[in-house]
Amino acid sequence: MANWYPLLLKLEGRKCVVFGGGAVAQRKAGGLLETGADVLVVSPRLTPELLEWSRRGRLRWTAREAEESDLDGAALAFAATDRPDLNRRLAEAAAGRGIPANVADDGESGDFIVPAVLRRGGLVLTASASGAGPALPVRIIGELAERYGHDYNENVEILRTIRRIVKSSVADPAERRALLGAAVTDEALAEWRAASRLDDADGLVARLRQLAKRTEGTDTSCGT
Numbered sequence: 595m596a597n598w599y600p601l602l603l604k605l606e607g608r609k610c611v612v613f614g615g616g617a618v619a620q621r622k623a624g625g626l627l628e629t630g631a632d633v634l635v636v637s638p639r640l641t642p643e644l645l646e647w648s649r650r651g652r653l654r655w656t657a658r659e660a661e662e663s664d665l666d667g668a669a670l671a672f673a674a675t676d677r678p679d680l681n682r683r684l685a686e687a688a689a690g691r692g693i694p695a696n697v698a699d700d701g702e703s704g705d706f707i708v709p710a711v712l713r714r715g716g717l718v719l720t721a722s723a724s725g726a727g728p729a730l731p732v733r734i735i736g737e738l739a740e741r742y743g744h745d746y747n748e749n750v751e752i753l754r755t756i757r758r759i760v761k762s763s764v765a766d767p768a769e770r771r772a773l774l775g776a777a778v779t780d781e782a783l784a785e786w787r788a789a790s791r792l793d794d795a796d797g798l799v800a801r802l803r804q805l806a807k808r809t810e811g812t813d814t815s816c817g818t
């Protein structure tokens with residue numbers, strides 16, 4: 595079994611080719627559209643949803659069988675036709691051009707697999723069973739969706755703001771780490787969400803010091 599390396603890719607404006615126009619191609623294309631990728635679907639037929647996305651100009655559709663030249667200039671390829679032999683050939687053609695490929699019918703033979711995903715604003719939680727199949731990751735993501743509800747949609751932007759303030763007001767790296775740790779407890783996050791603004795830097799840092807003090811002793815690296 596491969597030891598897959600997890601990462602988040604920036605695909606905005608980058609060409610991603612999806613071969614096939616069935617339910618699997620639709621799910622892959624849908625995930626790509628959320629990133630702002632330039633999605634090209636190559637398939638003689640499309641699901642009604644894919645057809646709708648094509649009509650609305652959300653993606654490009656080439657209405658014929660796959661050709662290697664469809665890969666020209668692509669950042670990623672998804673071989674999601676119902677023909678395993680063709681999927682394999684397309685993945686090989688992609689490899690020959692240095693383009694990472696996903697193989698829908700045999701994930702482990704591809705260069706990457708797609709995890710189950712939960713997005714809460716900028717917070718991205720993923721789970722994968724390293725190609726063993728989606729059932730367990732999908733169950734776990736369902737559990738995470740309950741634990742990390744829609745409240746979390748705002749938390750990443752809040753963290754971004756707080757981190758900017760802490761970086762510009764606190765010089766000591768150990769104290770910064772302690773303050774940022776104290777800023778992301780559920781209790782603290784609820785406080786920031788309820789606050790009308792966070793741009794009073796002195797007030798914010800004072801409050802973070804208070805919160806961090808409460809957990810002092812559990813973090814000996816905090817020298818304040």
Ligand SMILES: C[C@@]1(CC(=O)O)c2cc3[nH]c(cc4nc(cc5[nH]c(cc(n2)[C@H]1CCC(=O)O)[C@@](C)(CC(=O)O)[C@@H]5CCC(=O)O)C(CC(=O)O)=C4CCC(=O)O)c(CCC(=O)O)c3CC(=O)O
Nearest residue numbers: 621698699700701707708709710722723724725726727728
């Ligand atoms: C290896 C991987 C390759 C890849 O696609 O990247 C792969 C492969 C295969 N999936 C198969 C079947 C199904 N896949 C789904 C759904 C999802 N599959 C996804 C990922 C992955 N699927 C990759 C790694 C997963 C990991 O191990 O972590 C998800 C998470 C992400 C996504 O696709 O966007 C998405 C969940 C989205 C969500 O609900 O959140 C459903 C459910 C449904 O369709 O409703 C079924 C039917 C039920 C079943 O069989 O379990 C088959 C058998 C095909 C056959 O029997 O012919 C293969 C082939 C094989 O076994 O290799």
Ligand SMILES: NC(=O)C1=CN([C@@H]2O[C@H](COP(=O)(O)OP(=O)(O)OC[C@H]3O[C@@H](n4cnc5c(N)ncnc54)[C@H](O)[C@@H]3O)[C@@H](O)[C@H]2O)C=CC1
Nearest residue numbers: 614615616617618619636637638639659660675676698699
């Ligand atoms: N990775 C995953 O998450 C999953 C993978 N699968 C696998 O993925 C494959 C596709 O599944 P579905 O989308 O449900 O199949 P589907 O039968 O609904 O769709 C297949 C699509 O491939 C297109 N196609 C056929 N020949 C083509 C060619 N030469 N060039 C371009 N497109 C072509 C068809 O027009 C059709 O749109 C299945 O064979 C299955 O093994 C199935 C379920 C989940």
